Amino acid sequence: MNTLHNLARRLMQMDDKIIGCMKCGLCQAVCPMFGASGMEADVARGKLALVNNLAHEMIGDAEAVLDKLGRCLLCGSCQASCPPGVKITEVFMEAREVVTAFLGLHPVKKMIFRTLLAKPELFNFAMRVGVPMQGLLFRKTGQPQGTVCAPMLNFMLGDRHMRPLAKKPLHAVHGVIDEPKRAGGMKVAFFPGCLGDKMYTGMGEACLKALQYHNVAVFMSDKFACCGIPALSSGDALGMMKQMKANLAVFAQADFDYLVTPCASCTATIKEFWPRYADRLEARDKNLVSDLAAKTLDINEFLVKKLDVKSAENAAGVAVTYHDSCHLKNSLGVAAEPRAVIAANPNYTLKEMAEADRCCGCGGSFNLFHYDYSRKIGQRKRNNVVASGAQVVAAGCPACMMQLEDVLSHNNDPVKVKHTVELYAESLR
């Protein structure tokens, strides 16, 4: 029976994790959402209390709790600095899943996560149809980030300034890539992620160029599905599993040493979230997931640790500042490598901004549902970027890049947004 009592019983399975919260409230210092709203229900301590109350049947309004759980960027800053080390994002993800299962997933989300994003042919087709329409709907903002806005779609997109979809997605430009290993070289599976394939193709091209330069053979399919993080963030484990399985079928066919992605969120999802849900798979897929997780690396980490890319000496040039993506720093502990990759190009000088590791406010689908807060959080990041005096801001995640472009564009700032590997690839001949 789908009763509140059963929901509570299911949530009680997390009781041992939740009770670890000593209610010190130190999460207030690092939570971007709390920073923007100042509301206790928006900080980890408050959300954990609400999940706890739902588990103990002290609150009946499951929808209200889910709404509060949704007001979170899943940036993991709270978890990274939690004195008793509560696995906060695990609790939040699981609670989103359990409560969403109880309340039912919105039909639009169901369609997107379980059909569109799990079926690459369909998603690619939809985007291909969409690209020519862009000209009708989008208007150039004239900002240096090359963003557009869509006044006619205001009801859906708000006042966003965004990068238009690429004229031709990465997979359509290259088709299937499956190079043989070159003498003494490695082979990687390159997973560009949805944004890398369909929007930031320049980033994808830069990565392919760098891999080529370093004599690394590449496998890239035209059948990659979404990694699953948007579905998972919306509490749709089923949709995420569908997408994961579509990807597993592709990876099972190929032979490679590492799985490399330029998207912090994809990396964290494959490395951390896939294994968490692998228990629900058949034994063969389960092994594949743990094998893949062990082989998955962020591209910056790959360049530095496996290809020995080093900071250039006597760097002097354009000032570039670096934004730590939450999924790189908080989830994967990757912070030094992207900086080394930037510094590998002698034409750039790294200039740190204040609060470089504070969330930019994108948060994936958080940005869709809470655009006002997303912009408010982004404004703080923008202020730090501009105060650094840098002409370029680099990030290791296209979702952060999208957010940075939006806030900088809205402020008429002449600061360009680049992926770290784009900067590095400029120095390669």
Added chain:
Amino acid sequence: MASQALIKDFEELLGKENVFSSEADRQTYSYDSAVLTPVVPALVVRPVTTEQLGLCVKKLYENGIPMTVRGAGSNLSGGTIPDKTETVVILTNGLTRILEINSADLYAVVEPGVVTVDLATAVAKQNLFYPPDPGSQAVSTIAGNIAENAGGLRGLKYGVTKDYVMGVEFFDATGEIVKSGSRTVKCVTGYNLAGVLIQSEGTLGIISQAILKLIPPPAAQKAMMAEFDDIQKAAEAVAGIIAAHVVPCTLEFLDNNTIVRVDDFTKSGLPRNAAAILLIEVDGHAGQVADEAQVVEKVLKAKGATAVHIPKDEKEKFKLWEARRMALPVLARCRPTTVLEDATVPRSQIPAMMKAINGIAEKYKLEVGTFGHAGDGNLHPTFLTDKRDKQEFHRVEEAIDELFDVAIKLQGTLSGEHGIGTAKAKWMEKETSRGTILFSQRLRRALDPKGLLNASKLVGI
């Protein structure tokens, strides 16, 4: 849940975005950092101007509605847990402006919701120093610090929050503004009401502004760590340092239980066999710091330290201090519930207190780790438990009863810096006197005739 009429009134006064009436929102203001039963308030309001703050208090007074003021909700004694389900919580985190930093006259004027570390950072940018550094400084608010008289690591040399309050403005229970103190070093105009408000835990008035003393920062620091095979020797070393007329800015202590647990977690090679370690830092003028560090080292060796480590640079110091930084986080990870106490004794009584703490833990079959501020005798015995285990938690409560008995017998105090709230109210009379309770209650009733301000805290009303 408050009446619709009241909610509407507050929404008109403060705007919808500053009135939280949903069940989910209210539940998140039902607790603070103390291990106590939550109480869900009827309504939560967030004034964003001083004037609004006063109007909120006035409205609640006129309607006879109890009120609890809340900053970050990080106190450890239940001071911000609502008294009743009729209580309205007033948040101060809509009032976060630093109004003035005056480097000629060495003071700052702030609104109540300014976060402690934000003030410390802002004054440091002007090469000034605001010393109070409670463990919660990253989130705690200045008004909360004043209302609890928060301490911190620098208490021994620099004092605590009360030593930096030059003046306050506050609203009394009826919503009248009261002003005390000034921007001058000397001020004897009227009663020292600012002094009365300090550590009043939200029972006498609601702070709307504070004038805080700033000082020039020390030019140099030097840190060291000493190991001891006997707590008695560590305590003698502490006394010896003070007797040699050196007042370190930090003089921290970790017991063996804490050392072993931290080392288990960090694998940083701490002296697992040491009975205690002391972390010491002296600061001041460079020449003075060099002299004092020499004296401290000599005392440590004379009092039988088995090893003294002097970090060569900031990086090494950071590593040595990790043991202290990690003490609470590591202890907190051992068991689901952490009960952090702050019974304080004269520093010469630290060995007796430590012996008592470990004896009590053994008697009640409990795990405890102790660390704290050895220089001022403010220890943090930290009981590791699971509040879901009713029997064990009852033993913790008994152990704490006994602990306070010992602290009082050793001429110490129930609480060095965490406050009384509701957590320690029942022991107040034991440390003070019946008359103290009655006097305090009469004071409260005179100032708050309807008994609306944080009624159940401290001595009750």
